[in-house]
Amino acid sequence: WEGSDEIALVFTHTSSAPHVNRTFVNQEAEKTTERALFKGQIPNNVSEADGYNDLGYAVYPKTAITDGGIFSHNLSSVQVAKENGSFPSGCNLSSAALALSDMGEGGSTKTDFRNALSILRIALSEDVESVTVTGTAPLAGTAPLQMYYNSEDAEDADNGRLLVDAKGTWSDASTSVTLTPADGTAFENKTYNILVWPGKQEGLTITLNFKNLGEYEKASSISTSKPATFKPAKFY
Numbered sequence: 001w002e003g004s005d006e007i008a009l010v011f012t013h014t015s016s017a018p019h020v021n022r023t024f025v026n027q028e029a030e031k032t033t034e035r036a037l038f039k040g041q042i043p044n045n046v047s048e049a050d051g052y053n054d055l056g057y058a059v060y061p062k063t064a065i066t067d068g069g070i071f072s073h074n075l076s077s078v079q080v081a082k083e084n085g086s087f088p089s090g091c092n093l094s095s096a097a098l099a100l101s102d103m104g105e106g107g108s109t110k111t112d113f114r115n116a117l118s119i120l121r122i123a124l125s126e127d128v129e130s131v132t133v134t135g136t137a138p139l140a141g142t143a144p145l146q147m148y149y150n151s152e153d154a155e156d157a158d159n160g161r162l163l164v165d166a167k168g169t170w171s172d173a174s175t176s177v178t179l180t181p182a183d184g185t186a187f188e189n190k191t192y193n194i195l196v197w198p199g200k201q202e203g204l205t206i207t208l209n210f211k212n213l214g215e216y217e218k219a220s221s222i223s224t225s226k227p228a229t230f231k232p233a234k235f236y
Contacts, residue, residue: 003026006023007024007026007061008022008060009021011046012056012069014052019069020042022041022042023040024040026038052100054100057097058095058111059094061073071144071162074141074142075093075142075195075196082182083182083183083188085190087193088193092117093116094162096112098160114159116161116198117196118196118197118231119195119233120230121192121194122179122206123192124187128186128209129185130180131209132207135175135203137200137202138170138173138197140173140174140177141172141173142171148160177195198231198232199229199230201230202225204228205221205222206221208221
């Protein structure tokens with residue numbers, strides 16, 4: 001988490017009333033932490049007594065939710081690496097289930113966010129100026145989402161996790177993702193994260209584009225024809 005991060009809290013009404021969508025802001029300014037404290041205000045009438053469902057959701061980034069409570073997320077096909085090797089800003093779609101009854105003035109709710117995306121981790125050298133991953137199915141683009149929750153098993157690892165809606169329509173789908181360095185010039189000798197949509201790829205190609213190396217080739221590719229399946233990564 002970073003100090004600029006914002007999440008959206010969503011609670012639904014049992015009638016046709018609109019969803020409540022409020023932004024909560026990370027209070028850990030100027031820091032990168034594994035845990036973060038988010039604060040915000042929920043309207044006073046949002047309660048079970050006023051017809052709201054007890055179960056709600058927290059989603060990052062907040063742009064993954066429309067005013068109508070519909071979930072979708074745009075994962076860019078060009079991602080800018082972070083200097084500390086962390087996730088590119090605004091990309092790492094994740095969510096958590098919340099109980100309205102556990103929240104209130106002066107109270108707090110502790111919850112773990114579950115990632116909706118997959119993480120491809122790659123070690124790069126300072127000679128590399130960009131890396132492109134190419135598959136056979138969408139790795140990036142805007143996907144429709146649905147929230148998964150199994151009320152019969154509250155310990156289910158997927159509770160509160162956003163998943164791609166298999167019946168929905170994609171837009172701007174791309175079978176490749178390119179990671180560029182934070183300074184726009186070249187990577188440092190570090191390990192970096194590339195975020196991709198989960199799913200089965202019949203084959204993958206990873207292409208490294210190097211700085212000017214004189215008589216040597218500027219690009220080097222590694223390919224495999226074996227299927228690879230990306231699954232949502234653990235993220236807390």
